Amino acid sequence: MKSNFPIVLSFSGHDPSGGAGIQADIETLISHHCHSVSVITALTEQNTSNIQHLIPQNSADILAQAQTILEDMQVNVIKIGLIGSEAAASAIHTILESHPDIPVIFDPVLAAGGGKMVTNAPLIDLINQKLLPHTHILTPNFKEARLLTGLTSMKDCANALLNKGCDYILITNADESIEPLRVSNTLYGPDEILLTYHWDKLPYQYHGSGCTLTSSISGLIAQGLDPLAAIDEAQHFTWNTLEKAYKTGKGQHNPKRLFWMES
DSSP states (O other): OOOOSOEEEEEEEEOTTSSSHHHHHHHHHHHTTOEEEEEEEEEEEEOSSOEEEEEEOOHHHHHHHHHHHHHHSOOOEEEEOOOOSHHHHHHHHHHHHHOTTSOEEEOOOOBOTTSOBOOOHHHHHHIIIIIGGGOSEEOOBHHHHHHHHSOOSHHHHHHHHHHTTOSEEEEBOTTTOOSSSEEEEEEEOGGGOEEEEEEEOOSSOBTTHHHHHHHHHHHHHHTTOOHHHHHHHHHHHHHHHHHTOBOOSSSOBBOOTTGGGOO
């Protein structure tokens, strides 16, 4: 019997500590009743505090794995996270060019939660030139939006990213919020749609919160929600995973993406 679960293809890195990357995608997509298929773009030496070392995967293998999956399955959504290399970005671009009807949800991971940079100027150029024109929903934090555009104003960053071809930009701002008790995320989109979402600020730092948010949006889009509903509901889901987060190591807390399993 063929499954009725929508299929989401994730391009992202492997986090051996289990907090972010492909594992975060899989747990989140399971939570949204989706079938997760994945291509690992990079291995990492990583713990709950930071990435120590990035090990990009062969771009020909990335391309072959994705093509093999797409020839076999009807993928509903493509989710992109950590890319890891210019060659990987080019391989992903080839996939997006050949499957223009699949919506792309992109979390532009440019630095680890602990601050380690996982990109460079040529990769940022490729993201701008080759990936953003195919992106339906982009979910940078404010620092990533500035790195992608070279601009300083949030609105200017969003407009620049929209002009590169993205349909919607959700800029998160938890790391730089100046309000002690509140976090605000801001959505920009067609016809200058502007919504600001306010959330109670939680007490810790979290490992894989961006992966969780973008994967949640991906799963909800795959389930047929419109972008505004998916973006809203995904933030509720992510906040719940953070409110129930748990600690496994010496660094950041892990979002509890399977919180719904508790009685």
